[in-house]
Amino acid sequence: MIARKLTIWGALAQGAILESIRRKDMYVAVILALVMIGAAATIGTFGVHGLEIFLKDTALNVVNLLSILMAVLFSSRQIAEEVSRRTVYPLLARPIGRGDLLIGKFLGAFALSALSLLLFALVAWGALACYGLSLGVIFLQYLLLRLFSLALICAMTLMLSVFITPSATITMALLLAVGSQTFGRAVMLVDQTVSPNVQILLRGVYVALLHLDFFDMHEKVSYGWKPVPAWVPTELFFYALLYIGIFLIVAFLRFRRQAL
Amino acid sequence: MTERLQTIACAAGILLALAGVSGVASHVGPIMEGGPTGISMAEQERVDKAASASLLGEFRSSTADFLWIKVDAYVHGGVAMRGVTQQEKQSGTFDKVGSGDGGKENGNREHRGDETTVIPSASHDWRGWYGNIEREVSPYQDMNHHTHKDPKEALPLFRLMTVSNPHFIPGYVVGAAMIARDHTKVDEAIAFLLEGAKNNPNSIEIAEEIGELYSGRYKRQYEAGMPYLVKAIVLGRGRDRTTLTEDEDEAFENAYRWAVLNRREAGDFAIARKVAQEGLKLYPEDVVCKEFLKEHPEQPGNAH
Amino acid sequence: MNKTKHPDVNSAAVAGGPGKNTAKDVFSGPPALQINGLNVGYKKSAFAPYVRVVHDLSLSVNPGEVVGFLGPNGAGKSTTIKAIMGFVVPEAGGINIFGHPAGSTQAKAKIGYLPEVALYYPFLTPLETMTLYGRLQGLGGKALYDEAMGLLQQVGLAGKERQFLKTFSKGMQQRLGIAQALLGSPDLLVLDEVSSGLDPVGRRQLRLLLHEIKEKGTTIFFSSHELDEVAQLCDRVLLIANGQVVDERTMDAALRGGIGSALEDYFIETLAKHQKASPTTDGDKAKR
Numbered sequence: 001m002i003a004r005k006l007t008i009w010g011a012l013a014q015g016a017i018l019e020s021i022r023r024k025d026m027y028v029a030v031i032l033a034l035v036m037i038g039a040a041a042t043i044g045t046f047g048v049h050g051l052e053i054f055l056k057d058t059a060l061n062v063v064n065l066l067s068i069l070m071a072v073l074f075s076s077r078q079i080a081e082e083v084s085r086r087t088v089y090p091l092l093a094r095p096i097g098r099g100d101l102l103i104g105k106f107l108g109a110f111a112l113s114a115l116s117l118l119l120f121a122l123v124a125w126g127a128l129a130c131y132g133l134s135l136g137v138i139f140l141q142y143l144l145l146r147l148f149s150l151a152l153i154c155a156m157t158l159m160l161s162v163f164i165t166p167s168a169t170i171t172m173a174l175l176l177a178v179g180s181q182t183f184g185r186a187v188m189l190v191d192q193t194v195s196p197n198v199q200i201l202l203r204g205v206y207v208a209l210l211h212l213d214f215f216d217m218h219e220k221v222s223y224g225w226k227p228v229p230a231w232v233p234t235e236l237f238f239y240a241l242l243y244i245g246i247f248l249i250v251a252f253l254r255f256r257r258q259a260l
Numbered sequence: 261m262t263e264r265l266q267t268i269a270c271a272a273g274i275l276l277a278l279a280g281v282s283g284v285a286s287h288v289g290p291i292m293e294g295g296p297t298g299i300s301m302a303e304q305e306r307v308d309k310a311a312s313a314s315l316l317g318e319f320r321s322s323t324a325d326f327l328w329i330k331v332d333a334y335v336h337g338g339v340a341m342r343g344v345t346q347q348e349k350q351s352g353t354f355d356k357v358g359s360g361d362g363g364k365e366n367g368n369r370e371h372r373g374d375e376t377t378v379i380p381s382a383s384h385d386w387r388g389w390y391g392n393i394e395r396e397v398s399p400y401q402d403m404n405h406h407t408h409k410d411p412k413e414a415l416p417l418f419r420l421m422t423v424s425n426p427h428f429i430p431g432y433v434v435g436a437a438m439i440a441r442d443h444t445k446v447d448e449a450i451a452f453l454l455e456g457a458k459n460n461p462n463s464i465e466i467a468e469e470i471g472e473l474y475s476g477r478y479k480r481q482y483e484a485g486m487p488y489l490v491k492a493i494v495l496g497r498g499r500d501r502t503t504l505t506e507d508e509d510e511a512f513e514n515a516y517r518w519a520v521l522n523r524r525e526a527g528d529f530a531i532a533r534k535v536a537q538e539g540l541k542l543y544p545e546d547v548v549c550k551e552f553l554k555e556h557p558e559q560p561g562n563a564h
Numbered sequence: 565m566n567k568t569k570h571p572d573v574n575s576a577a578v579a580g581g582p583g584k585n586t587a588k589d590v591f592s593g594p595p596a597l598q599i600n601g602l603n604v605g606y607k608k609s610a611f612a613p614y615v616r617v618v619h620d621l622s623l624s625v626n627p628g629e630v631v632g633f634l635g636p637n638g639a640g641k642s643t644t645i646k647a648i649m650g651f652v653v654p655e656a657g658g659i660n661i662f663g664h665p666a667g668s669t670q671a672k673a674k675i676g677y678l679p680e681v682a683l684y685y686p687f688l689t690p691l692e693t694m695t696l697y698g699r700l701q702g703l704g705g706k707a708l709y710d711e712a713m714g715l716l717q718q719v720g721l722a723g724k725e726r727q728f729l730k731t732f733s734k735g736m737q738q739r740l741g742i743a744q745a746l747l748g749s750p751d752l753l754v755l756d757e758v759s760s761g762l763d764p765v766g767r768r769q770l771r772l773l774l775h776e777i778k779e780k781g782t783t784i785f786f787s788s789h790e791l792d793e794v795a796q797l798c799d800r801v802l803l804i805a806n807g808q809v810v811d812e813r814t815m816d817a818a819l820r821g822g823i824g825s826a827l828e829d830y831f832i833e834t835l836a837k838h839q840k841a842s843p844t845t846d847g848d849k850a851k852r
Contacts, residue, residue: 004702011699015685015692022687022728051416053334054327086683090744093649093677094700095669145397172273185378191386192347203386211390217397223338225399232396235389259606260651 008096012104013111016078020112025073026119029066033120036062037127052133053222059124060142060218066120068177071113071150075157076169078105079255088260099252106158106248113150117143138227142217145233148240149215153177155247156210162255181213210243324425331417335408338399340378348376355381360405372506377403415439422456430507432456433465436473443478450474464504465511467492472514475522482526489519493535501542513539517548529556594663596752596783597625597648602657604640604647604807616655617643618807625785627662627751630778632794633787634831635804641787642680644804645756648785649677661752673702676750678741680757686730690716690740693729694747701748715743720769734761742770746777753777755786759793771796795827803834810838 020026037059079102082088091101121143125135135142157173164172187206191199214236217228333340341357348354354376379400385391394400418435421428432453439449450473456466467488474485492515496504504512516539523532533556536549543549605616618640625631635641646652648659650667659666662674684693694712698704703711716725719739729737738761745753758774759767771793778784778797788794794801795815803811811834 007702007704008700011696015688015696018692019685019687053414054330054417057330086679086681087685089649089651089679090677090684090697090741091700092651093672093675093679094697095673095702096700097669168269188380188387189345192351192353193345206387207390214390214393214397219338219399220397223334223399225337228396232393236393236397257653259653260646 005100008100009104009107012091012101013108016105016108017111017115020074020108026070026112026116029070029116030119030123033062033066033123034127037124052131055128055131055133056135056222057218059128060221063117063120063124064146064216064218067113067117067146067150068153068174070116071109071153072157072170072173072177074112074116075106075109075154076161076166076173078109078158078161080161080166080169083260092260098256102158102248102251102255106154109154109158110151113154114147117146117150135221136224136227138217138221138225141227141233142221145215145217145236148233148236149212152210152212152215152240152243152247155244155251159247159251159254162251162258176210177212180209180211184209184211184213215240324421324428324431327417327421327424328428328430331414331421334414334417336403336406337401337409339401339403339406340399341375341403342378344374344376349374353384355384355403357403358405359408361407422459426456426459429456429460429463429465432460433469433507436469440473440478446473446476446478462495464492464495464499464508464515467495468511468515468518471522472518475518475525480525482522486519486522486526489515489522493519513543513546516543517546520548520552524552524556532556533558593627594660595624596627596629596662597623597785598658598660599623599644599648600658602644602647602659603655604643604652605655606652616807618647618654621657621804621807621809623802623809623812625752625783627783628781629800630774630784630798631786632798632801633785633804634791634794634801635787636835639804640807641804642756643807645680645754645787648754649675674751676745676747676753678745678753678755678758680760684729684737684740687728689726689728690721690732690743691725693740694744697744698747703748711747712743715746716740718746718773719743720766735763735766738762739766742773749782751783753782753784753786755784755788758786758788759790767793791827791831801827803831805835805838810834 079088082091082101082105088101092098121139125139128135153173156176157169160169160172184206187202191202194202220228344354356373357371357375357377358373359371377400379385379394379398380391381402382391382395387394415435415438418431418438421431422435425431432455436449436453436456439452440446450470453466453470453473457463457470460466471485471487471489471492473479474481474488479485492511496508496512496515499508501509501512516535519535520532520539523529523535532552536552539546539549540553600622602618602621603616604618605614607614621640621644633641633644643652647654648661648666650672653667661671664671664674688696691712694716695708698708698712713725716722719742721736721739721743724732724736729740732740742755742758745755759770762770767790774784774793774797784797798815800812800814802809803813813830
């Protein structure tokens with residue numbers, strides 16, 4: 001049973017990956033990463049010793065931004081394009097459930113996002129290495145947490161895509177991915193200024209909100225901090241798993257009754 | 261039709277969210293009066309002190325501002341700080357930020373006790389697990405008696421700042437102080453400041469800093485330094501003191517102090533006394549002026 | 565409305581001819597397709613009124629039968645087929661495929677489906693597409709490869725297995741669609757507008773292929789506007805109009821004769837009778 005499910009999910013993911021790679025989606029992003037990081041690195045003419053932090057910070061910001069963008073773009077079109085192109089019919093005509101389709105597409109989008117992240121990270125690492133700058137072991141932890149966050153973003157975007165149109169999905173997903181930290185900070189600032197009832201409400205919203213900023217360690221990498229203890233990525237892994245489960249379940253509840 | 265409705269709904273949602281954040285930010289004091297559009301020190305100070313500025317983080321309107329934040333973040337190891345809110349000021353329940361290795365004299369930014377870390381310590385944090393995680397994944401440490409990272413590595417950023425905005429005075433002043441931490445490079449620091457003076461002829465801080473470097477123990481060129489200290493005093497006299505920023509006010513007071521010390525070392529006690537007396541009128545608690553007048557009181561025969 | 569069900573006593577399957585279904589299967593096993601009181605509708609948007617497209621539709625297809633599903637444009641053929649495949653959830657009624665509820669994996673395991681508009685992944689090759697669908701079907705390894713290559717050859721795509729589908733014409737994509745519908749030798753073929761996009765050569769090849777499949781005893785349920793092929797292939801035809809089965813008829817020599825003209829006459833006359841008997845306004849809108 002599990003082997004059969006893995007075969008189904010694997011086949012769906014593989015199809016999504018092949019399509020996307022051949023469509024050359026990632027090439028544009030990699031070129032963009034090269035251009036952006038390269039442009040930042042040209043400031044090295046001012047003397048690179050003072051710009052180690054600046055270069056690392058810029059490079060990792062580019063990696064962050066582009067990887068989020070790619071994850072959202074890959075995920076937003078998985079189900080929506082299948083339906084609009086009508087390729088979903090021969091798929092769902094097979095002995096697979098709609099839940100299998102969702103999971104397979106999620107895995108495909110996540111695999112593509114992970115591949116993009118690794119490519120961007122390679123570009124960043126290469127650009128920094130040209131200046132003799134290294135990122136340290138903490139960079140590996142940064143990549144690991146980034147992978148978790150991409151899985152979250154893929155699941156969240158996939159969920160949104162079964163409710164709203166692709167363009168609205170991309171807008172909402174990017175807003176949530178980029179803006180969650182701002183909202184969290186705002187809640188913390190006003191926590192002492194509001195009435196007890198509103199405080200409870202705000203704290204509840206804070207707890208329920210998905211904190212993608214917890215998966216971003218680029219500042220620690222840039223400023224040369226030591227790696228974090230093992231419990232941090234472990235607990236964040238389970239945190240991510242919880243939200244991925246919620247998003248996929250919500251997506252399934254909506255998708256299973258949708259007329260195609 | 262459906263797609264149009266959804267797009268409108270999304271746009272409305274975004275506007276509502278922005279309105280919500282603005283509404284929240286507006287309750288956080290001190291109030292930010294107007295956004296930072298330039299680099300005048302008055303606005304820079306207001307921005308630095310506004311807690312709500314931490315919401316939008318590094319959303320600044322100029323490269324110099326952006327780089328200033330980068331350097332500031334660098335010397336503090338990436339630990340983000342913000343101004344305290346009115347409520348925090350009143351209750352005193354916030355994590356204090358204080359320097360353990362000197363202020364501007366060592367090329368560091370002054371911490372005047374009105375800042376706190378964006379990420380609170382565990383004792384001031386209601387978030388439990390969430391707070392523990394954030395303290396691990398983001399740069400965070402107890403900043404009560406923190407030491408600064410060697411800012412030397414950030415010097416090119418100061419150069420960049422002043423290139424992108426020649427009127428960015430902290431870029432010159434703090435940059436020069438950092439250059440001068442290497443005692444063999446005081447001339448380089450002075451040259452940097454002279455360039456700043458050319459672009460900012462009415463800057464009290466730059467004039468005072470030049471005079472201070474000339475008069476300090478690694479140059480001891482008192483005659484060269486005095487004109488700049490006098491210029492700083494004249495510039496300060498010409499301003500309404502209530503309009504001076506904290507940095508300008510501090511530079512004005514320092515100008516008096518260093519002028520007193522300059523003239524003392526040069527053996528010109530009469531001028532030193534006059535400067536000290538004038539300085540005490542404006543800054544009655546100034547220790548340097550008080551001590552000098554105590555050690556060298558006016559006596560018949562030494563008034564000139 | 566004549567709803568008498570007549571298994572065609574002359575069909576090879578019933579006579580115990582070559583194929584997998586014997587008379588015993590035909591008369592004792594569950595029907596290949598059973599629809600009872602099906603009601604399906606749509607809402608174009610959240611604020612639009614609910615439009616019922618299929619009204620109280622019932623039909624039955626026995627194993628080994630080839631049944632043509634005919635009707636004018638907008639009659640509800642594709643919607644019925646979508647309901648059979650589980651792509652839409654009926655408002656009311658039940659559909660079973662060999663005793664399994666429509667949309668279940670057990671039901672889908674027995675079906676080979678050709679959609680009305682056959683579109684496939686533009687950046688995959690036919691072989692990769694067949695492999696993908698085959699793996700979802702539970703096939704794999706060399707057996708899947710051999711079957712995929714064999715089917716592609718059968719539908720006239722030999723030599724094009726490794727070309728990207730974005731280079732394929734509509735007709736070629738339709739051929740691929742037929743090939744993928746035949747993957748895994750399904751017990752029931754559900755074909756929606758099977759000849760759409762095919763040139764005359766392709767149509768003939770398809771007809772021959774469907775004959776072969778029919779001889780093997782596979783049940784075929786298909787909709788088509790090509791009355792020629794319906795006349796030549798089907799054991800029975802069902803006529804649908806305005807979301808209801810208005811007539812069904814066993815294909816006899818009279819209907820088969822005249823290269824489809826007799827069937828065409830029957831089609832047009834029956835529909836006209838139905839229109840006179842129950843005139844409808846534009847679109848039969850049923851508010852929920």
